[in-house]
Amino acid sequence: MIAYNPKDWFTFVFRFHKADTLRKLAPLILGISAYCAIIAYLELEIFQLSQNNHLKNISMMNNLLSFVISMLLVFRTNTAYDRWWEGRKLWGSLVNNSRNLSIKLNAILGPTEDEEKKFFRRIIPMYAAVLSRHLQTEQTRLALDTAEHPEWEHLDKNKHMPNQIASLMYKRVTRLYEQGRIKGDQLIVINAELQAFTDVCGACERIKNTPIPFSYSVFLKKFIFFYVMTLPLSFVFSLGYIAIPVVAFIFYVLASLEMIAEEIEDPFGADENDLPTEKMSDNIKKHVSEIFAS
Template structure:
């Protein structure tokens, strides 16, 4: 996750981070620039279209569709950010629940051997969940047309949660944990599985294909038709205008694509590895 000072906004203008969309779009921007130059050259030098040509009226279409494409991109980015923020809330809940479970066990358990078990297993759940969500195969479990070589009975986070509950059950059987304490601790362990399921829902359910595909096609045809109408009023200056317009629209789509799956290794994804490390540190301090 990129660390930055949100108040130092001038730095954002002149600094190009490796994850910046400008770097990713440079090849396509050059291609769009050459395409715009070719259209401008044909209309000005070769075809020599007059100002009363019907081609000039293409700008009317862009004026009408500009509002539509802006609404689509706003909805797209908002939906992607909601997924990113929801993932952050679930990992924040995992941090809190891990602390709460460790605090309760540190008071309830008297033997160091029992505490040592949970000192290792509670942080282990966060670490295993981080690797589970970062696995590309996890995102493909809902695909009906793929026959993945996955043993779904060996769901790693579930296995760790089962180990914790098994240990709690054994401690209850030998009288080290009372029935009321068992109910309290059970709710904490259950919350781990609930968080895992919520994160898997985000990971396994991307934006519908038809919606994402339509936006990309919309941006492409919108940009490809821009030079034809605006050459009459801008001349060769249409080249930087079209390139900049493409940069803005395509950047919004790229940002949405990057943050809609917040559990990967992209620069703007959630720092799940760091969060898992913090859970380990806090649990070890408590237990």
């Protein structure tokens, strides 16, 4: 995710970054400009249609379509941003759940450092790291540290990794309960925190695996394309060759809104505007280690 100062207008206007839509749309903008130049030359120089009132009425159609397309784009961008913001709230919940579980287990297990506390110090932040990779790739890749972890050798990387990590945590908590180190009322409290991990994972998967309906996305792209294709037919009469940069700019604005919506509707990808889940995973690891060290 790009960190920036929202009050720095000058930098926003004149700075081009990797995710800037102008870079990605440059070939299409040049193509639209060439198309508009051809239409302007044919209308003004070859066919001399500047006095044709029937073609001038196309501007009325463009005015009506401009209202419709603006409503569609507003709905599109709002829906995409809602998905991005929901993903951010879910990962905020994961951060809090990791802290709460660590605080409770650290208090219950006591101040003495033992194998159980070492296990939870490693496994709790491991869930966030695994979930981050799970949401970014089709197959989860578990990156372990250089230490030996024999309790994880039986994990199947071809299966749902977050579920396996959550199962390990719950099994260890159950064993502590059977050993008498965790009381019944404490188990109920810890169970709520453990359940929250899976709830966050399921909600994130719902966002990732349920994109905007295909028909809607395709229709909006076609609508933008054909709308821009008809603009030169009316703009040339009133603007002449100035219609070339005007149409190109309109296409840039409309297509950029669609591209921005496409990028943020999946907040768990690797784009610059996606959520920094790996950074949040590192922060969880840092905070959990601090809690268990106290």
